[in-house]
Amino acid sequence: AQKITQTQPGMFVQEKEAVTLDCTYDTSDQSYGLFWYKQPSSGEMIFLIYQGSYDEQNATEGRYSLNFQKARKSANLVISASQLGDSAMYFCAMREAIISGGYQKVTFGTGTKLQVIP
Amino acid sequence: DAGVTQSPTHLIKTRGQHVTLRCSPISGHKSVSWYQQVLGQGPQFIFQYYEKEERGRGNFPDRFSARQFPNYSSELNVNALLLGDSALYLCASSTTYRDTGELFFGEGSRLTVL
Numbered sequence: 146a147q148k149i150t151q152t153q154p155g156m157f158v159q160e161k162e163a164v165t166l167d168c169t170y171d172t173s174d175q176s177y178g179l180f181w182y183k184q185p186s187s188g189e190m191i192f193l194i195y196q197g198s199y200d201e202q203n204a205t206e207g208r209y210s211l212n213f214q215k216a217r218k219s220a221n222l223v224i225s226a227s228q229l230g231d232s233a234m235y236f237c238a239m240r241e242a243i244i245s246g247g248y249q250k251v252t253f254g255t256g257t258k259l260q261v262i263p
Numbered sequence: 264d265a266g267v268t269q270s271p272t273h274l275i276k277t278r279g280q281h282v283t284l285r286c287s288p289i290s291g292h293k294s295v296s297w298y299q300q301v302l303g304q305g306p307q308f309i310f311q312y313y314e315k316e317e318r319g320r321g322n323f324p325d326r327f328s329a330r331q332f333p334n335y336s337s338e339l340n341v342n343a344l345l346l347g348d349s350a351l352y353l354c355a356s357s358t359t360y361r362d363t364g365e366l367f368f369g370e371g372s373r374l375t376v377l
Contacts, residue, residue, distance in 0.1 A: 149305075180365070180366075182368075187370060188351050188353075188370055188371040188373065189368060189369070189370040189371065190306070190353060190355075190366075190368035191368075192365045192366070192367070192368075195365060236305050236306075238305075243319055248311050248313070248318040248319040250296070250308045250311060250319055250321070251296075251308065251355075251366055252308070253298075253305030253306045253307075254305050255303075255304055255305050256304075256305055
């Protein structure tokens with residue numbers, strides 16, 4: 146079974162500064178995918194970025210980048226030039242292939258609450 | 264284009280009652296997954312349906328059931344509600360059950376059990 150660990154329950158960052166949200170994972174699968182989602186107070190899960198286990202380059206999407214260190218099993222999210230609207234919960238997640246059932250499910254971490262300070 | 268839509272957005276039930284939550288996937292998506300998010304935790308996988316068949320089930324009791332209709336919309340049913348069932352229930356859609364990449368989520372149904 147896989148596991149996602151987010152060790153930072155809460156983080157503060159000054160507006161316009163960069164911030165790194167930590168995520169480590171544990172899996173015996175060779176093929177897997179890692180996600181980051183943002184969840185504002187409204188509840189919707191907003192996709193930010195995706196990294197496949199075989200991708201050699203770190204994924205980037207605008208101000209978001211994923212620092213993927215496969216040997217250390219870490220997939221940290223870096224947000225550059227923080228904005229007030231970035232204040233939200235952030236979840237790291239991993240896609241797992243359930244071979245016996247022939248389907249895939251996504252396992253989420255416990256989240257990090259990011260607050261951007263003006 | 265419409266995203267994943269869920270209804271109702273909020274509801275209050277009492278212990279022992281039954282609840283039905285509904286989800287319409289993105290047009291063209293044939294797979295729907297349900298997740299439960301208890302306050303302060305990450306979402307937990309409940310079910311995945313594809314082409315009206317259950318493809319996967321998480322560690323939830325038999326009080327939880329679901330189905331998918333020919334138009335690929337889905338219902339999540341919870342019987343004999345307990346206080347611990349209070350949560351945000353999220354629906355996600357994807358094109359197939361083997362999708363890689365992004366899961367598209369709705370805004371969720373927030374259930375309060377009194």
